[in-house]
Structures are given as C-alpha cells and as structure tokens.
Amino acid sequence: MKNDKYQGLHIFAISFILCYISILGACTPAQNSNNFAAEDSTASEAIRKINAEITQKPDNPELYYRKARIYYNELKAEQAYSNIENALHLDSLNAIYHFHKGEILFALNKTKLSSKSFEKAVALNPDFYDAYIKLGELYLIVKEHKKSLACFSKAQEINPAEAKPYFYKGMNFKEVRDTANAIISFQRATEIDNSYFEPHLQLALLFAAKKDKLALQYFNAALKLNEFNPDALYARGLYLQEQGKFDEAVKDYRTLLSVNKDDYRAHYNIGFINFLNKKYPKAIENFSQTIMIYPEYTQAYYMRGLCHEAVGKQQEALNNYDYALQLDSTYIKAIEGKKRVGK
Known part of the structure; x- marks a missing residue:
C-alpha cells in the first residue's frame, strides 16, 4: 500500500510537471512579451493602437504582421524583426510573412538570411510576383546573375505586362557586358511603361558609351520624366561635353548644381x-x-x-x-x- 501511495504521488507529480511544460509551450508571443511598457516609450500612435488590439487578440498573427509593417515603415528594423517572428510563430506557412521577414532582414544587412526568407515565400506561393522580384534584386546585388535572371524570367511568366522584370534583366545583362541583350530588355521595359525613368537612363548610358546619337534621345526622355535627376543631368552634360557642345553641357552642370551645390x-x-x-x-x-x-x-x-x-x-x-x-x-x-x- 505504501508503495502504491508513493507511486500515485509520483504519477501525479509527473503529470503536473508535464502539464506545466505544455502550458509554457503553448504560450503565445503576446503572453511571453505582453509587457508593452518595456517597448520604446516614444512609440508611435500606430504602435500603441496595435498593442491594444494585440492585448485583446494575442493569438492573431495578422496583428503581429501589421505591427512589424509599422515598425518597418518607421525604419525600426530590429523591432520589426521581433514582431514578424511572432507572426511566424503563430503561422509559419504564410508566404507574405516570410516575404516581409526577407525585407526586414535585408534592411538589417543580412542578405543571406534575407534570400532564404524570399525563397521560402516563393516555395509556399509559386506565383508570388513580388517575392521573385525581391529575390532577383538580391541575387543581382551579390552578382549571382544566372539566379537573378531566372527569378525575373519567372516574374515575367507570372505578370508579363509588368516592365520591372525586363528592366532588371537588362541590369543583369549590362553587368555581364551583354550590351545587345541589355538594350533589348531596357527597350522592352520602356515599351511596356513609357513613364519608367530608369530604363530610359540606362539606354542613354549604353548608347552614349557606343557614341551613338540615340543617346541624346534617351537622355531627353529620361529628363522629361525626372528633370532634376542628378545622374541623368551629369551624364547628359558629359555626353554633350564629349560632343563639343560646351554651352549645353554647362547648362546641365549648372542645373545639377542647383540641385546639389556640392x-x-x-x-x-x-x-x-x-x-x-x-x-x-x-x-x-x-x-x-x-x-x-x-x-x-x-x-x-x-x-x-x-x-x-x-x-x-x-x-x-x-x-x-x-x-x-x-x-x-x-x-x-x-x-x-x-x-x-x-x-
């Protein structure tokens, strides 16, 4: 009987410990970090408002996602990261959450981890256009051009009416010195969206390097879209200078100095x-x-x-x-x- 009695107590103790552990494991991010007073005392009105919502619905991952977005837009990447992690703790299969985590990690200069988050986003949603664009941009930055081109090709398949994939394919081709394909890609981008400044400027630069008179046409088109862009003003000025059109070149340089005197x-x-x-x-x-x-x-x-x-x-x-x-x-x-x- 004595042994049975202690055996019962032993079983009860184990059950109690397991129950306690399970309760701890089930704690939501809000229950573990519900002390919002510990946050920045200068928190914005938007953050205070979302905190009030989280208090009412601590198991709602969308609230943590929204809070992460607010912090991200406020340029507070560390706080944004902790909140997107909370959202993913509650919903680990949400492609949008992984996408935003990638954005935050990129803002924190963690490019390798950022790429993994974007890759997870497209794995969960193979038609996630924005994720392919971000992933392609990231691969372009680290000069993994084949991977970058593959991402932009996939983005083109998803949304062929968008100019951005063509522009970024052009940037890839430009970096690997494939000028012919770069020009084709940039021109296609301008055909889709004639108000897209960047491909006009890139075409101007490429034709200027070839000493082709088409350069001036593209410089003019770029500056019509963004008349005070420093890069375009300087580049057109330099092109005109090299053509011996000094007065026109000086005019561009002086306009540039009106934008940036230094x-x-x-x-x-x-x-x-x-x-x-x-x-x-x-x-x-x-x-x-x-x-x-x-x-x-x-x-x-x-x-x-x-x-x-x-x-x-x-x-x-x-x-x-x-x-x-x-x-x-x-x-x-x-x-x-x-x-x-x-x-």
Whole structure:
C-alpha cells in the first residue's frame, strides 16, 4: 500500500510537471512579451493602437504582421524583426510573412538570411510576383546573375505586362557586358511603361558609351520624366561635353548644381570646359571649388596647376603638381608638369 501511495504521488507529480511544460509551450508571443511598457516609450500612435488590439487578440498573427509593417515603415528594423517572428510563430506557412521577414532582414544587412526568407515565400506561393522580384534584386546585388535572371524570367511568366522584370534583366545583362541583350530588355521595359525613368537612363548610358546619337534621345526622355535627376543631368552634360557642345553641357552642370551645390563632378567639368576655352581664372575657381568639396581629387590639383602654368604662375603650378603627387606619386602628368616648370 505504501508503495502504491508513493507511486500515485509520483504519477501525479509527473503529470503536473508535464502539464506545466505544455502550458509554457503553448504560450503565445503576446503572453511571453505582453509587457508593452518595456517597448520604446516614444512609440508611435500606430504602435500603441496595435498593442491594444494585440492585448485583446494575442493569438492573431495578422496583428503581429501589421505591427512589424509599422515598425518597418518607421525604419525600426530590429523591432520589426521581433514582431514578424511572432507572426511566424503563430503561422509559419504564410508566404507574405516570410516575404516581409526577407525585407526586414535585408534592411538589417543580412542578405543571406534575407534570400532564404524570399525563397521560402516563393516555395509556399509559386506565383508570388513580388517575392521573385525581391529575390532577383538580391541575387543581382551579390552578382549571382544566372539566379537573378531566372527569378525575373519567372516574374515575367507570372505578370508579363509588368516592365520591372525586363528592366532588371537588362541590369543583369549590362553587368555581364551583354550590351545587345541589355538594350533589348531596357527597350522592352520602356515599351511596356513609357513613364519608367530608369530604363530610359540606362539606354542613354549604353548608347552614349557606343557614341551613338540615340543617346541624346534617351537622355531627353529620361529628363522629361525626372528633370532634376542628378545622374541623368551629369551624364547628359558629359555626353554633350564629349560632343563639343560646351554651352549645353554647362547648362546641365549648372542645373545639377542647383540641385546639389556640392556635386564636385559638375564643378570639375565646368572647370575643364573653361580650361579648354582658355578662361583660366574661371577654371581655377572651378577647380578650387572641386578641391574644397573633394580634397582627395588628384586630377583637380593637376588641372589647377595647369591653369596656373598657362598664366605664368610657376610657383602656384608647382605647388599644385606637388599636391597631386602627394596623393598619387605615380601620376605621370603631374611629374611632367614639375619638369616643365623647371623644378
């Protein structure tokens, strides 16, 4: 009897422990972290509102997903991550949750883990267009071009009326120096969506590199869509400069400087044009402004020295050639400049 009695107590104790463990295991994320006061005391109104909803429905994964989205949009990736994990704890087969987890991980610079989340999203939903786009972009960034192209091809199958997959296929082809296919892809993107700025700019850059007059047509189209885009303004200015259309080039550079007064490239190129036109004092001012913005720009010191040399200021020329050589001791033009000024 004594043994039976203790055996019963033993069984009861085991049952109690198992029950307690099962209760702990069944705890929802909200029950384990329901102390919202521990969160940022400066939480937004949107976060406070969603916290109130979670208090009422702690087992609802959609609420944690929504909270993760809010934090993500507030650029609080760490908080977003903990909440998307809560959502996935409650619903691990939701492709959208895995997709957003991938976005958050990417924001946290965890690209490998990010790709795994996007891969999980498309595994759960093989027609998930946005997930293929994100995964393709990520593969493009890490230069896995075959995988990237495969993702964008799949996105094209899902939604052939979208321009974005063609644009990104073009970027892949451009990176592997397949210019012909890059042009075809970018042109197809503009045919689908003529208001899509990026493929117009890429076509302009590719045709400019080929010294094809079509470049100007695409630059103009790009700037019609985004008239103050710094990259397009600089690139068109450079193209016009190389074509000898200096006044038009300077106009683009000055427009660029109205957008960003510290764009050293524009200051330098205006200086170079002034140098070619033998406007040496103006060129010196331009190169000095370039150096003020970008003190490590070797060529700017050399060009400023060349301007001083052109107006007979030998010592100033020498000083600038010396500065250039301090930055790059093998800079041949500066070495030759020092020889010319006789020191």
